[in-house]
Amino acid sequence: MRSLLVSSLLCLTLAGCSQTASYSPSPTLAGTLYDYRIESASGEPYSLNKLATELKHADVVLVGEWHSHSGVHLFQAALLAELASNSSNMALSMEQFARPDQAVINQYLAGEIGENSLLSQTHRWSNYNSSYRPLVEFAKENSLAIIASNAPADTVRCIAAEGEDYLDRLPKEKRQYVAATLHDDESPYKEKFFAAMFHGDEAKTENQYLAQLAWDDTMAESIVNFLKQHPNDKIMHIAGAFHVENGLGIAHRIHLLNPDLKVAIISPQTEDEPLEQTIDDYRLIVNPLPPQWLSDAEMEEAMTSMRHGHHTPPCD
Secondary structure (H helix, E strand, O other): OHHHHHHHHOOOOOOOOOOOOOOOOOOOOOOOOOOEEEEEOOOOEEOHHHHHHHHHHOOEEEEEEOOOOHHHHHHHHHHHHHHHHHOOOEEEEEEEEEHHHHHHHHHHHOOOOOHHHHHHHOOOOOOHHHHHHHHHHHHHHOOOEEEEEEOOHHHHHHHHHHOOHHHHHOOHHHHOOOOOOOOOOOOHHHHHHHHHHOOOOHHHHHHHHHHHHHHHHHHHHHHHHHHHHOOOOEEEEEEEHHHHHHHOOHHHHHHHHOOOOOEEEEEEEOOOOOHHHOOOOEEEEEOOOOOOOOOHHHHHHHHHHHHHOOOOOOOO
16 A cells, blocks of 8 residues: 555556446456456445446545556446446546646547647656546547646645645746645544654655645545536546545545535455455455565665656756
């Protein structure tokens, strides 16, 4: 889990699920990283069709992801297609695009620019082609809105380095790209973050937590604002699992902004994670990713290499 959080901080193949009430894995996917199955919080197996039918009541469906997991991304594409077939007013909200990208995304969806312009003029993630292109192309082909919901990465990095005072120095045109309020309350979410990230420097970790909130509060605010303008729409939002799990991140902030919205949560897990620790609405069971490092020394060497090869511009 620590490596997944660190990665958060620093194929449109629709096979794999039967249309019956129980899950039947595709023999071509079983045992691979594309394989997945869906369960309720109590462990009841779900087909994709049954899941989408139950999600009709939700205003917002939060789908947690492991950013490089093939099975999770396959599920996201399949779920978006299934939800869109059940509703004519679906929208896709994405952590992977920031608010300044919205105008370019709208141009792409409208057919005014090509994909190369989309990729060169936005701060899209490096795994866009393999992981997120299927979602964007489905949205484009089916006239679904896409919400560039996140705060700009450079701004979030500077909050992590300098704290909330950095936001006060931002000019109005940049400040609008971050949520109006960062809900820095004492909470189980803060406890969870500190448990994962604390390395002895409390002030540094506090700033890193504020950076995390800049993501969570901005994504939540973007979702709520969109639904204010489009009250008949439903949103599927994709974000890193830590932002979604147990309703502590984005979901909590959505409810602070609008307690009347109905939010459903789907979190990825591996088979060996205890069922009794799950409080999300649904579990996406996938095969584990290969270990990133086999020792602390290997991890430190990799991190040092990344730091030396990455130039970080100064904060304004």
